[in-house]
Amino acid sequence: MDHDDLISCPGVLALECAPGTHPSRVLLERDEIEVLAGFIAADLAGLLPDLTETRLAVAGALFDAAQLLRPQFPAYATLDELAARLPRDRGGIVAFGARDGRMPAQPLTPDPALAGSPMLYLPWTLQAPQSIGKELGEAMEVELIGRGEAGTRTADFLMRTLDMQLEHARYLSRHDLMALTCVQYEHANLAPLWNVLEAALLSPASREDTVSARGLPMRYADGAVQIASPLTQLRERASDADDNVHTLAGWVFELRQFAAVLQAHAVPMQLDGNADDASTRFLDIHAPADPALPPPALYTHRAPGLGVIAVSVAQTDGARMHVLANALLLGGRLDDHLAALAARFDADAAPHELERVHLDADRMLAPPPAQRLH
Template sequence: MEAQTLLALPVVLALELVEGEVPPRLSLDRDEAAELVELIAADLHGLVPQVNQARLALAGALFDQVELLRPGFPVWATLDELARRVPRGHLENVVAFGSHGGHMPALPLEPSPQFSGGPMRLLPLSLLAPEALAGDLSEQLEVQLVGRGEAGALTADWLMRTLGIRLEHVRYLSRNDLLALTCVQYEHVNLAALWSLLEAALLTPYRDESAVTARGLALHYANGKVFAQSPTQWLAGQPHESRDDHAPRRHALAGILFELRQYAALLDAHQLPLRLQPGTDRGGEAGAGYLLETLATIESGYDESDYGSPTLFAHEAPGLGVVAITVAQRGAGGSARALAHGYPLQSQALGPLLALLADRYGIAAEPQALGRIVLDEHGALGAPATALH
């Protein structure tokens, strides 16, 4: 048990790699981590001497920023928990956690190879400071790391020799610095709405937040999840200038679905679940890499001559492949009646989505390829009536 309350001040050591460089491994072993934390302690003491009154903890693992910026900050939370277990004064009040037998001491401290290709790798640090010191130390870190946060030459050289990579820059950042950097990066690529939702999930998870993407899709954060406006609802709100030329609407819908895929990939990386915004006229559900909205039930007596069996249709867009799956049935007068639309947001999700729909509607998991996005006479996502039977 701690004799006094220790508050955690999160920091990272950011490694900016020379273009084309890839670390051959994502973790340091125990001995390497112990060597590195001593170098880091010397660097930080030179910037803010008060750090010698705090406990410095290092996770000897190389993370991408999406792995660190997740609700609850699980990497730092785990590092803090492990560091608090070490008796005060042990190892001169610095402690490092490295890999043993190829594994870090806790699962949240294991970086994923999925995110190993980025240009920057981050080593998480935490300073556990007495409550009376924490406020002033935090302020000093914010000021000094912004202006003088470059790592010492010994630290940078050690990292390059040990990891066998070339580095452009090695510098210390507070977690607030990392948040600000991520904000700028997302805004630079027209993903400001994503940052608004992520910031809420990270810093004020108890508050709702709404945002609109660059292309106009409404998003809402609540209760740990992000809810997206249905692409078909978005399409219904767009001007329908010509009933004869649907090309502009098809192009606009393809753009929305491309943007939705971008958001889905990044939200998944930050471990924020994505769902469809619930509506009174449709049901929404989500699976691994896809979203699905149900619009109507199968018409009773569909197996009689007036109705056909439900059929799967694959909408396609140039450069994107299959962007939507429509389940349709012949309706009154032979027109197509959409029962559901599914949106594969990852390439590997198409198969499971088709299998789910085939099982649900009792049909083969073999969609008819449309070669384009097909809209009905009202400009809504639909299916060709002539293909129904």
């Protein structure tokens, strides 16, 4: 049967680790995943309609949910592609595991940056003829969420092979995984972010507009999540200085969450379309350097509980302060950001450290008057 005639019905084996425990490794060798795939096939046969015309493809790797939920679903696309290369006479189960610690394709390799989650997911898909694919997909949505507990042999094999302790092991469709992730983000006060993430996953050519929990306009369009710059938003506010400082710190806290989540899902984030060369740094440029003033210097702005949230690049002769740019720090190492800004603006990488966030009369990040003599 031609691969183009098949419908892929993707799912996961969801594994909840016991508190404080993790598997000894996240990859299964080829012989190990072949055994596990047989157990999975037996479990699914007891949960779903007749599967004799389907082919089960399983990847021997444990993922964080975010890596499985990336635009175009690369892990599943790779699993389908690898399965399609094998002749149908290979049987109704195909499994892809590691050899010498390497999976057969990069998209099937868990991202080490996402390690440590208490919930891990082993991806699989059922490839079915179009004549039964829709019915099978609908059955997965109904049956797995309701009674998809993995069999004892399956759970025991995983615990013994990967030296892990499991609280639960159950089957979910990929749609179920998305719904579960949505609920988790809602509980973390990130529901608006999920709205744009869902658009990136399910309708990448679409446009989705929303507002963050703290009031920042957000949009998914052209393959990226675009967020209004908090520095621009701040300059448009008519509030007192303390309220503006508090608001900016809240926005940076929110954007740090957004940057981490979107990076995990491999969705670019842009602030007013002006992302700097690092995804964890946003640069707001105000003016070119003034040759009549001393060389630029860096000034760090610190917020309680968040550390340094911004860096101002400015020139001063003691009487006049000329701000070249402000950078919001949304993640990464402070020293790396300082080095990059110093190189870009030909400034000393050793910053003047401000103990709090300072805004001038125009609600722009700027060193306070006392710093102008330093």
